[in-house]
Amino acid sequence: MGRGPLHKSPPSVRRRSIAAVALFALFGMITLSMRVSAQSPSKASSAAAxxxxxxxxxxxxxxxxxxxxxxxxxxxxxxxxxxxxxxxxxxxxxxxxxxxxxxxxxxxxxxxxxxxxxxxxxxxxxxxxxxxxxxxxxATTKLGEKIDSHTVARASPGVLLNYDLYSTYGNSRASSTSGFTQLRAFNDFGVFSDSYLLQAQHIPGEPGWRHSAVRTDTTFEHSLQDKGITVRFGDTLTDALSWTRQTRIGGLQIARDFTLQPYQSTAPLPAYFGTAALPSSVQLYVNGIQQYSGKVPAGPLQLNIMPTVTGAGQAQVVMTDALGRQTTVNFPFYSTTNLLRKGLTDWSFETGYVRKDYGLRSFAYSAEPMVSGTIRHGITNSITLEGHAETSRGLTMGGLGTQLALGTWGTASASLAQSHYAGLSGSQYAIGYQLQRGPLGLGANTQRTRGDFRDVATLYGSIPVARSDSAYIGLDTGVMGSFGLNYVGLNEAGAPPSRYAGISWSKSLAHGITVSLGANQNLANRSDRTVSLGLTFNFDRGLSAYSSAVRANGVDTATVSLTKSAQNQGDWSWNLQAQDAGAQSRSASVQVSRQTQYADVNLGVTRNGANQTTYGGVSGSLVAMGGGIFASRRIDDGFAVVSTDDIPDVPVKDENRLVGNTNGRGLLLVPTLRSYQDNKVSIDPTNLPADMRIKGVNENVVPRRGSGVNVTFSIERIHAASIILREPDGTDVPLGARATLNGDPALGGYVGYDGELYVEVLKKENQLVVRGAGPDCGARFAYEAKAGTLPRIGPLVCRPLPLPAHAGTTQAKSVR
The missing domain is CATH 3.10.20.410 (PapC, N-terminal domain)
Incomplete structure (x- = not known):
């Protein structure tokens, strides 16, 4: 608006103008405050305009x-x-x-x-x-992936001794005893392992026993789980590909280790890419079996398939949108573990000295060091490249290979390697193909060398095979049974070539009966032929019978056996077998075995003609960890020592399977955990005394490889009771009244139905103060702790405060 002429206003007008300006300014400040509040990051007032x-x-x-x-x-x-x-x-x-x-x-x-x-x-x-x-x-919504796929493993300090002992005694008075031991010491930093092969033999006619002890492997292993790398010092095996050979060395190995995160898939995952026009529910079926069900927002989606089959499969995605419209998409896929996912790299590096006379001498190593390296990389989800190189004592060998996915028509592989040693050169190439498509499986592989091809293993052992060929085809027809054809050809240095072809058929019949036929023919020797017929009978409760008739090179052999398998830990298993090889010999054997919580034992007798041998064996583990010493079946992977805070006879379960009860010190060894994976260890509190408090009954345990974990379930004895409170007129203290115990606001609680109150942390003499039920009132009572009981005290009269000094106390009445 334009300004009017200036003039002097009366005092009353000036006062009204000042008031108007003040009101306008106040309104402006309120409006500005509302705008700032509406524009704050929280936008909590939402709709303010x-x-x-x-x-x-x-x-x-x-x-x-x-x-x-x-x-x-x-x-x-x-x-x-x-x-x-x-x-x-x-x-x-x-x-x-x-x-x-x-x-x-x-x-x-x-x-x-x-x-x-x-x-x-x-x-x-x-x-x-x-x-x-x-x-x-x-953003693309990704489904079918494990949300929390990374685990964090741990290990507690401890020592473990694995042992296998075996002894034989013959009717010629020849006897022998052998044993294998492995000592492991571990903590959260790594695992130290040392193993020995022990032997003692008594030969009739010779004085005394022959003894030998040979160290087999000594290794320290440290794993960087977050980086997926494992480092090994000591005795180890070099990494290898399908077209290379492993070498046993003493030295250093650094390698990518996918087993440190077992829930991460290394192979390419078949995936469905699509778009949901509206928020929808999605179901995924693989070969007719539902694998996933969930909801997706509108927009692009990627559904990853964790295959339950290897080879070719058929997937079906069913989407139902918010309006009830259903869309079905079918697509084939091929799943294989031979390839790496796109961008994923697997590698290994080793250096050290080649082990010689393994199992015969303890410290026999080569004088010259060797170096070896292997790498695999997923170029795409369909192409994986691989390479390997090794050198030692003037020998160098290296090569490249590839694994190819051919859509839904299987996988192919190829490799080429070269070597140079002492002025001689050679090469090796390999080609392979595999297909698994429903009931049909087939494959063919060939690996051949040219010239003087050598690798590091050649310097201390046999040279590579000059030629190796194999092919197979199998078909499961269902009603007609399963058919198979195979071929194997092998050319080894210093041995004549060998070529064999075989055919097989098997069929499962009713009542647990399986029949099988097979034939193998040496293609270089027509008289070298084997034909076999087998029958298997599976009965209830682990009982089975087997019989076979075999004709090999003109000799007929008949075999019958009866076997009883243990259904539960602690049950006995046994096997009876008899064999008749015609004019050659007749044999029979009896064996019994038992798997217990503390060890595996087996005993047996065999008789072959006039020779009879009696044998027996025991295997298991001894563990020192968690304040106790335990005997167990052999432990090759992770395990746990469970503590229930000195409470004995508490049942402990592994993945809901009963392992056993804690001993008198409240300890139990759980021997069969999977390293770097989630293991559910739990206790059953059903039979615990009423005066026990448990903070939790389930623990997710992730042990490191070859290590143990201390798992503690906190169980404590509490001093508690149920108090019955009455008003002076005999009525129940009202529901919801607040009670305080012994003047501590943190103790006590709220009165429940029928005037009943549960309280803990009781003393010999106690006082309750109750508020919120009319006038404040209180009661005194005595408490006597009795193990295994939860007393019920009362009824107590809640008298007006202050309580008289001579107010009596009520004794506890104990009930279970």
Whole structure:
């Protein structure tokens, strides 16, 4: 407005003007405060509308639904007479593509955006937008992946001794005893392992016994689980590919170790890529079996398949949107573990001295060091490249290979290697193909050398095979049984070539009967032929019988056996067998064995013609950890020592299977945990005394490889009782009244039905004060702790405060 002429106003007018200015300023401050509050990051007041100083409109914060997906936060718009506009920054945050927004002039009403449909509800402060996915940049929803796929393993300090002992005694008075021991010491840093082969032999006619002790392996292993790397010092085996040989060395190995995160898939995962027009439910079926069920928002989705089959399979994705419309998509896939996922690298590096006369001498190593390296890398999900190189004592060998996925038609492999040693050169190549397609499986492989091909293992052992060929085909027809054909050819240095072909058939019949036929023919010697017929009978309760007739090189052999397998730990197993080889010999054997919580034992007698041998064996482990010493069956992987805080006879379970009860010190060894994987260890508190408190009954245990973990279930004895409270007139103290024990606000509780109150941390003499049920009142009572009981005390009269000094006490009445 324009200004009027200046003049002097009366005092009353001036006072009214000052008041008006003050009111206007106050209104402006309130409006500004509301605007700042509405524009705060929390946007908690959501729908408050504010004047927009730039466009003359009102700033509003709306709950936006885009193609059925509700945004997680409120979005800022400008409302100009019912027309909404949005800044490009906020539009990009909603999910619109920048290329689409660049074609829309600024301040264009949302209703005028191309290919956009909106529904604005000002009263509900909500906005619904429908847009084609081509103008949106929505994140792809990934399904079928394990959300928390990484585990964190640990180990407690401890020592373990594995042992295998075996002894024989013959009717010629020849006897022998052998043993294998492995000592492991471990903590969270790593595992030290030392193993020995022990032998003692008595030969008739010779004085005394022959003794020998040979060290087999001594190794320290340290794993970096977060990096997926394992380091080994000492005796180890070099890594190898399908076309290379392993070498036993003493030295250092650093390698990528995928077993440190077993829930991470290394092979390419078959995946379905699609788009959900509206929020939908998704089901995935693989070969007709449901593998996944879940919900997805509108937008692009990727459904990863964790295959339950190896080879070719058929997947089906069924999507049902919010309107009930159903879409079904079928697609084939091929699953194999021979390839690495795209971008994944597996590698190994070793250096050290080659072990010689393994199992015969303890410290026989080569004088010259060797170096070896292996690498595999997933170029794509269909191509994996691999390479290997090794050198020692003037010998060098290296090569490259590949694994290829041929769609749903199987996998192919190829490799080529070269070697140089002492002026001689040679090469080796290999080609292979495999296919598993439903009931059909087939494959063929050939590996051949040219010239003087050598590797490091040649310097201390045999040279590589000159030629190795194999092929097979198998078909499971269902009703007609399973058929198989195979071929094997081998050319070894210093031995004549060998070529064999075979055919087999088997069929499962009713009542647990299986029949099988087989034949093998030496293609270089027509008289070298084997034909066999076998029958297997499976009965109830682990009882089975087997009989076979074999004709090999003109000799007929008949065999019958009867076997009883243990159904539970602690049961006995046994086997009876008899064999008749015609004019050659007849033999018979009897064996019994038992698997217990503390060891595995077996005993047996065999007789072959006039020779008879009696034998026996025992294997198991001794563990010192967690304050106890335990005997167990042989432990090759992870384990745990469970403590129940000195409470004996508590049942302990591994994956809901009963392992045993804690001993008199409240300890039990759980011997069969999987390293680096989730293991559910639990206790059963059903039979615990009533005065025991348990903080938890389940623990997820992830041990390191070859190590143990101390697992403690906190169980403590409490001094507690149920108190029955009555008013002076005999009625129950009202429900919900607050009671305080011995003046401590943290103790006590609320009165329940029938005037009953549960309290803990009791003393010999106790006082309760009750408030919230009319006038404050109180009661005194005595408590006597009795193990295994939860006393019920009362009824106590809640008398007005203060309590008289001579107020009597009530003794506890103990009940179970």
């Amino acid at each position: 504010d004047p927009n100083p730039h466009g003359g409109g009102t700033t509003v914060f709306l709950l936006v639904t885009l193609n059925g997906n509700t945004a997680s936060d409120l979005a800022e718009f400008t409302d100009r007479d019912g027309q909404l506009t949005i800044s490009r920054e906020h539009a990009r945050q909603l999910g619109f593509r920048a290329s689409y927004l660049s074609r829309v002039p600024p301040d264009t009403p949302l209703s005028a955006y191309p290919r956009l449909k909106i529904k604005y509800n000002a009263s509900l402060q909500s906005l619904s937008i429908t847009a084609p996915f081509s103008i949106l940049a929505l």
